[in-house]
Amino acid sequence: MLQTVVILAIFAKFFTKKYKIDMNPLSARLQSLSPSETFAMAQKSNELKVLGIDVINMSVGEPDFATPKHIKEAAKKAINNNFSFYSPVPGFPELRKAVCAKLKNENNLDFEPAQIVISGGAKQSLCNVILSIVDKGEEVIIPAPYWVSYPEMVKIAEGKSIFVYAGIEQDYKITAKQLEEAITAKTRALILCSPSNPTGSVYSREELKSLADVLAKHPNIFVISDEIYEHINYVGKHESIAQFEKIRERVIVINGVSKGYAMTGWRIGWIAAPKWIASACGLLQGQYTSGASSISQKAAEAAYTGNQDCVEKMRVAFERRKNLITKLLKEIPGLKVNDPKGAFYIFVECSHYVGKQFEGKKIETATDLAMYLLEQGHVACVGGDAFGAPGHIRFSYATSDKNIEKAVARVKNTLAKLN
Ligand code: PMP
Ligand code: GLU
Numbered sequence: 124m125l126q127t128v129v130i131l132a133i134f135a136k137f138f139t140k141k142y143k144i145d146m147n148p149l150s151a152r153l154q155s156l157s158p159s160e161t162f163a164m165a166q167k168s169n170e171l172k173v174l175g176i177d178v179i180n181m182s183v184g185e186p187d188f189a190t191p192k193h194i195k196e197a198a199k200k201a202i203n204n205n206f207s208f209y210s211p212v213p214g215f216p217e218l219r220k221a222v223c224a225k226l227k228n229e230n231n232l233d234f235e236p237a238q239i240v241i242s243g244g245a246k247q248s249l250c251n252v253i254l255s256i257v258d259k260g261e262e263v264i265i266p267a268p269y270w271v272s273y274p275e276m277v278k279i280a281e282g283k284s285i286f287v288y289a290g291i292e293q294d295y296k297i298t299a300k301q302l303e304e305a306i307t308a309k310t311r312a313l314i315l316c317s318p319s320n321p322t323g324s325v326y327s328r329e330e331l332k333s334l335a336d337v338l339a340k341h342p343n344i345f346v347i348s349d350e351i352y353e354h355i356n357y358v359g360k361h362e363s364i365a366q367f368e369k370i371r372e373r374v375i376v377i378n379g380v381s382k383g384y385a386m387t388g389w390r391i392g393w394i395a396a397p398k399w400i401a402s403a404c405g406l407l408q409g410q411y412t413s414g415a416s417s418i419s420q421k422a423a424e425a426a427y428t429g430n431q432d433c434v435e436k437m438r439v440a441f442e443r444r445k446n447l448i449t450k451l452l453k454e455i456p457g458l459k460v461n462d463p464k465g466a467f468y469i470f471v472e473c474s475h476y477v478g479k480q481f482e483g484k485k486i487e488t489a490t491d492l493a494m495y496l497l498e499q500g501h502v503a504c505v506g507g508d509a510f511g512a513p514g515h516i517r518f519s520y521a522t523s524d525k526n527i528e529k530a531v532a533r534v535k536n537t538l539a540k541l542n
Pocket of ligand 1: 349
């Protein structure tokens with residue numbers, strides 16, 4: 124009997140290999156999907172840490188601060204008050220109202236609760252919107268450098284990403300002319316991220332207006348405006364492209380509590396959108412995840428309705444760190460560094476070092492350079508290739524001043540070893 128089983132198993136293995144039959148084939152959709160490079164580098168950094176290596180992790184972008192106390196207290200209260208049941212699919216009405224009040228007070232934008240959908244993080248909000256409005260073969264314009272997940276989300280929707288590149292010489296921001304040139308009859312949406320991950324660039328009101336003027340001429344195009352870094356802004360007032368009346372009905376604002384309130388693990392994001400898009404996102408979410416965590420929603424409500432001093436305190440710390448890291452990186456020969464205006468990333472042009480060698484091994488790409496810095500310098504950053512910007516590396520400076528100083532010194536010494 125055992126003999127028969129073994130013979131059959133060997134035969135099955137031979138047969139599937141010979142005829143290339145995959146016993147567990149993934150859908151075509153999944154086969155083309157790339158893993159998130161930001162999380163991948165964070166994982167590699169953690170693997171070295173587990174081995175006892177003192178790695179400074181500047182790869183994944185999340186505030187290093189604890190969630191403010193009054194927000195945590197609201198969550199504890201929600202648990203004690205038995206907020207343990209399914210939440211309404213688009214979110215608790217109180218939170219949706221709080222989001223509307225925030226939009227009015229901080230952004231002077233009028234929305235009603237029916238236009239707000241709360242989700243499990245801004246990532247889900249983005250995916251909901253893309254899946255709701257993009258059909259197979261439709262084009263989505265993505266300014267590059269872009270956040271790693273946008274093109275992957277477009278792939279899930281079977282849409283086509285159209286990249287518009289803006290390098291350091293234009294402060295990583297696309298112009299109205301570039302946008303105009305990228306538009307075709309198939310364009311369905313533009314994904315705009317300001318303040319930007321990965322570059323830290325912030326579009327001014329005038330720059331947004333010039334993009335809005337182009338979009339006004341194309342009434343079929345939607346703007347997915349990712350404003351998750353709104354509160355981490357070094358230019359003063361946050362400007363949203365939703366403020367321009369002529370395109371207002373076609374702008375979907377994406378935001379959430381992850382970054383500004385140091386709540387990445389609570390997983391609350393939201394959209395503010397035309398009602399029909401909000402309803403579509405609710406429909407989609409109702410079938411595959413349901414309402415977001417009830418406890419986290421209560422915490423997010425406290426974040427929006429409570430004292431906002433915590434937000435400013437964290438912003439000031441990020442600004443101080445931004446000034447420090449910018450100054451230190453500018454002292455490293457061969458790197459080109461601009462002045463980020465928001466978020467907690469600095470995107471460095473490092474092509475001078477790509478092509479160099481360490482112990483006979485060539486650094487072929489910026490991702491190789493990031494790996495080299497991790498393995499030899501014990502600093503984790505992310506190669507620009509994943510952000511559509513070869514020849515760059517991204518550092519997240521959401522870490523202490525001491526770590527920033529130590530990390531940049533390590534980067535400087537490690538780069539100096541290349542020849
Ligand atoms: N947009 C951008 C640009 C981001 O950097 C992130 C961070 N992951 C998100 C959206 C998603 O944020 P969340 O943690 O709320 O899913
Ligand atoms: N937004 C963060 C980053 O870019 C978190 C990681 C992610 O969501 O991919 O590092």
